[in-house]
Amino acid sequence: MKIVAVLPAFREETRIGDAIRGVLPLVDAIVVVDDGSGDGTAERAEEAGAVVLRHRLNRGQGAALRTGTEAALRLGADIVLHVDADGQHDPASIPVVLEPLRSGTADVVFGSRFLGQEATNMPTSRRILLAAARTFNAFAVGVPRRVTDPQSGFRALTAQAARTVDFRQDRFAHCSEILRLVTRSNLRWMEVPVTIRYSEESLRKGQKPWDAAHIAWQLLLGMFVR
Amino acid sequence: MLIQIILVSIMALAFIMTWRRFRQRVIPLSEALLWSLLWIVATGIVIAPQISTRIAHFVGVGRGADLVVYAAVPMLFFLVFKLFIKHEELERKLTEIVRHDALRDLDKN
Numbered sequence: 001m002k003i004v005a006v007l008p009a010f011r012e013e014t015r016i017g018d019a020i021r022g023v024l025p026l027v028d029a030i031v032v033v034d035d036g037s038g039d040g041t042a043e044r045a046e047e048a049g050a051v052v053l054r055h056r057l058n059r060g061q062g063a064a065l066r067t068g069t070e071a072a073l074r075l076g077a078d079i080v081l082h083v084d085a086d087g088q089h090d091p092a093s094i095p096v097v098l099e100p101l102r103s104g105t106a107d108v109v110f111g112s113r114f115l116g117q118e119a120t121n122m123p124t125s126r127r128i129l130l131a132a133a134r135t136f137n138a139f140a141v142g143v144p145r146r147v148t149d150p151q152s153g154f155r156a157l158t159a160q161a162a163r164t165v166d167f168r169q170d171r172f173a174h175c176s177e178i179l180r181l182v183t184r185s186n187l188r189w190m191e192v193p194v195t196i197r198y199s200e201e202s203l204r205k206g207q208k209p210w211d212a213a214h215i216a217w218q219l220l221l222g223m224f225v226r
Numbered sequence: 227m228l229i230q231i232i233l234v235s236i237m238a239l240a241f242i243m244t245w246r247r248f249r250q251r252v253i254p255l256s257e258a259l260l261w262s263l264l265w266i267v268a269t270g271i272v273i274a275p276q277i278s279t280r281i282a283h284f285v286g287v288g289r290g291a292d293l294v295v296y297a298a299v300p301m302l303f304f305l306v307f308k309l310f311i312k313h314e315e316l317e318r319k320l321t322e323i324v325r326h327d328a329l330r331d332l333d334k335n
Contacts, residue, residue: 033328053328059321067325071332170321224311225318 008064062174111154
C-alpha cells in the first residue's frame with residue numbers, strides 16, 4: 001500500500017524540515033504544498049526529501065490541502081495522510097491513524113485530541129474554544145455529537161474516499177466541512193486518539209478565538225456558493 | 227418642490243438606462259421589467275408621498291418615509307450578502323487557477 005502524506009505549509013521554513021524528517025520514515029512519499037509563503041519553506045522541504053508544489057498566491061490551508069491531496073492521488077497513493085507542517089502532530093501517532101485503513105476497517109480516520117492521549121501544553125482557552133466548536137458543529141454544521149475533535153487536521157483517507165470527499169473551503173473551515181461530508185456519506189469513518197504537541201510558536205501562529213467566528217461565516221457563505 | 231424635480235429626473239434617467247441596457251442585451255427582459263417597476267413605484271412615491279403614507283398605515287408603520295427606510299434595510303442586506311457570495315465564488319475560481327498551476331509542476335517532474 002502506497003502511503004502519501006500531505007503537508008500544507010505557509011511560512012514554515014524553520015519547522016518544515018523537522019516535520020518532514022519525522023514523518024518520512026513512516027510513509028512512502030511526502031507532498032508539501034507551499035501556499036505562497038515567499039520564504040524558504042519550499043527549499044527546506046525539498047532538501048528534506050518532499051515533493052514540493054507551489055501555490056503562487058496564498059490560498060489558505062484548505063486550498064493547499066486539496067491541491068496536495070490531488071497530487072497524492074496522481075502519485076498513485078492508496079492512502080492519503082493529512083498532517084500539519086508545523087510539527088504539532090506527533091509522528092508517533094501516524095501508525096495509529098493508518099492502522100484502520102491498512103486493515104480495511106475504515107475509509108476515513110480522524111485523529112482526536114480528546115480520546116485519552118493527553119495533549120501537551122494545551123491551554124485552557126483552546127480547550128474551551130474546541131468545546132464550543134464541537135457544539136457549533138453539531139447544531140449549525142450537522143456533524144454528529146460523537147465526533148470528539150472538531151478541528152483536527154490529522155486524518156487519513158483511502159484513495160477512494162479522498163476522491164469522494166469534495167471539500168471546497170479554502171481557509172480553516174475545511175475541517176468542519178470534511179467532517180460534515182464524511183459523516184453524511186456512506187464512508188466508514190472513525191476517530192483514533194492522537195498526541196498533539198503545542199508549542200509557544202505553533203500557538204502564536206495557530207487559530208485565535210476570533211477565527212471561530214470567521215469559520216462560522218465561511219461555512220454560511222459556503223452553503224450559498226454555486 | 228426642487229427635491230421632487232431632481233429625484234424624478236434621476237428616476238427617468240434610470241428608466242431610460244435600464245431599457246437601453248436591455249436593448250444592448252446586457253440585462254434580460256425579466257430584470258429590465260423588475261428595475262422598471264422599481265423606478266415607476268419610486269417616481270410615484272416621490273410625486274405623491276401620501277401614497278407611501280397610506281401603504282405605511284396599511285402595514286402599521288407611522289410615516290411613509292419610515293416605511294421606505296424599513297424596506298431599504300433588508301434590501302441592502304440582501305444585496306450585500308449576494309456580493310459576499312459572488313466574492314467567495316471568485317475566490318474559489320482563483321484557487322482553481324492557482325491549483326491548476328501548482329499541479330502542472332508535478333507533471334513536469
